[in-house]
Amino acid sequence: MRNKRYLKIYSALRRWLNSIININSIINIGVTTDLNHEESRRVRVINLIALLGAISSTTFFITNLYAGRQVLAYLNLATLASNYGLLYANYKKHYYFGQLLISIVLSLVFALSSLLYHNGMEFYLLIVTAMVLTVMKKGMAVKIISVVNCLLFILLFRYGDNYTFFEPFPKEQYFTNIFLWVIFYVIFFSYFRTLNTNYRAEIENRNKQLQLQQIKLLNQTQQLELSNKQLEILNSTKKKLFSIVAHDVRTPIAGLKTSLDLFNQNILSKDDFMHLSKELSMQLNQLHSSLENLLKWSNGQMSGIEIQKEKTALEPLLAETLDLLQYNLLNKDIQVNITGDGNAIIEADPNHIKLVMRNLISNAIKFSFAGSKIDVAIEKNGAFIHFSVTDHGVGMKEDTVNEIFTSAHIASSMGTSNEKGTGMGLKISKEFAEKNGGDIVASCTPGEGCKFTLIIPSATIN
Numbered sequence: 001m002r003n004k005r006y007l008k009i010y011s012a013l014r015r016w017l018n019s020i021i022n023i024n025s026i027i028n029i030g031v032t033t034d035l036n037h038e039e040s041r042r043v044r045v046i047n048l049i050a051l052l053g054a055i056s057s058t059t060f061f062i063t064n065l066y067a068g069r070q071v072l073a074y075l076n077l078a079t080l081a082s083n084y085g086l087l088y089a090n091y092k093k094h095y096y097f098g099q100l101l102i103s104i105v106l107s108l109v110f111a112l113s114s115l116l117y118h119n120g121m122e123f124y125l126l127i128v129t130a131m132v133l134t135v136m137k138k139g140m141a142v143k144i145i146s147v148v149n150c151l152l153f154i155l156l157f158r159y160g161d162n163y164t165f166f167e168p169f170p171k172e173q174y175f176t177n178i179f180l181w182v183i184f185y186v187i188f189f190s191y192f193r194t195l196n197t198n199y200r201a202e203i204e205n206r207n208k209q210l211q212l213q214q215i216k217l218l219n220q221t222q223q224l225e226l227s228n229k230q231l232e233i234l235n236s237t238k239k240k241l242f243s244i245v246a247h248d249v250r251t252p253i254a255g256l257k258t259s260l261d262l263f264n265q266n267i268l269s270k271d272d273f274m275h276l277s278k279e280l281s282m283q284l285n286q287l288h289s290s291l292e293n294l295l296k297w298s299n300g301q302m303s304g305i306e307i308q309k310e311k312t313a314l315e316p317l318l319a320e321t322l323d324l325l326q327y328n329l330l331n332k333d334i335q336v337n338i339t340g341d342g343n344a345i346i347e348a349d350p351n352h353i354k355l356v357m358r359n360l361i362s363n364a365i366k367f368s369f370a371g372s373k374i375d376v377a378i379e380k381n382g383a384f385i386h387f388s389v390t391d392h393g394v395g396m397k398e399d400t401v402n403e404i405f406t407s408a409h410i411a412s413s414m415g416t417s418n419e420k421g422t423g424m425g426l427k428i429s430k431e432f433a434e435k436n437g438g439d440i441v442a443s444c445t446p447g448e449g450c451k452f453t454l455i456i457p458s459a460t461i462n
Contacts, residue, residue: 026051030090037202041400043090045135046099053106054083071166072117075109097431099136103128103145107152114156120178122156125149162390263425307349307435314344314353314378321357325365332370336361340378344385348436349365349460356432356440357387359425360452364391366415367450380458384438387454396444405430405440426452 027047031040057080058289065073082105089098106128113121129149136142321327322336329336346353364374368391375390404426430440437457444450 026087029087030093030095032093039095042135042137046102046131047087047090049131049135050083050086050102053102054080059082069117069166070111072119075113079109080217082109096137099429100141103132103136107145107149113158114160115163116165118161118164120169122153122160122173123178125153125156129153163252211303307352309348309436310350311345311347312350312353314346314387315342317350317354317357318376318378318387321354321361324358325361326390328362328365332365332368334365334368334370335373336376337373338376338378341380341385342378344378344380345459346385346456348438348456349432352432352436353454353456356429356454359429360387360389360440360454363425363452364389364393364450367391367393367395367413369393369416381455383458384455387456388451388452389453390449392449395446395448395450397446398444400451401442401444404442429454 027044029047035043056075061073061080063077064070064076082102085105086098086102089095089101107125110124110128113119126149129146130162132142132145132149163207295342320340328334361374361376368374372392374392375388377386377388377390379386379388426440433440433456438455440452440454442450442452
């Protein structure tokens, strides 16, 4: 309650001063954008002290001059000059000089006033000490002024009455000066406390704004990282899709091109070509159907590879795959032996599984010798179906097998009949198998062949 009363007195006094002069313009003398918040606050407080000191010095100068105390009036005039000197120093941005000037002048004036007239001005030395310690920029001069003022206060309060130079002030005026000292003391610390409260509130507000900006920046960073990841996934998906198209379309087209070249070079007779026309027509239909399905599926995958699982019988997918690769098998005179559970039903994306099957079987054809065979086995193993493709071709080393599934850049090897590939077939197949909840494992022996097994979840039949 007492603090609120003091603040009301300070507010009323400030409104009264502001009605007489533009107090805000005086308080902000010397405050520039070059100063930080702490320095600006210090300059404003000192300007307020100088303003109050100038008003009180003027009042005391007139009062003392009228009462015939010329020496004390001249001391008040010195105080008034030091207050204006402080404002001018702040205006010229000589902040520390102005602070030292008013501190030293006020200390001397208050000490001399108390010694000459015994008017209680020694208590004002405590105001100067408080101002020096709380407002002025810390340094050696601050420490010296504080110590000297405290010593002067003790000496004057204890021994000042032992010396008489002029007629001492009446007791009524002595207590009036003490009362005014109390008012100045309360006003000074109330204002300083208000500034500190506002300063802390401003710091807290700035911290909150910084936290909000940090959160906003963090969200933007996370969104940017998410966008970058989505872009990477999209780019990676597009590359894989182009690789799939190239991988699945190149081989049939190459076979058709070879047949037409043989016919154009008269290596195939018209009768032989007519005999092959039905087979060529069938291959074209298969290629057209495969390409159409692949492009439709690819169009739905451009925003990222998605899984559309279905309960699907494995045998029709295998038959469709073998029909598509029939020309490649005939061209190298390779037989396919199918064993195992022909009624196996899986729960996976059928387009993905057909792609994996094509890659595994076409890869086996590529590295098999002409006139050899490929073994395809379908076995149920617990909650999974194992689809194995075994060739009896050139085989691979274990390091090469691991590199196929892990390396980012794979160089495609030539097949036994110089077939070309993209080098991405098995890597894509493993990724698609994993996305459908399965896997691909390989077992190879150089010179004997390879066995690739697609492990895919079995469907639960009610």
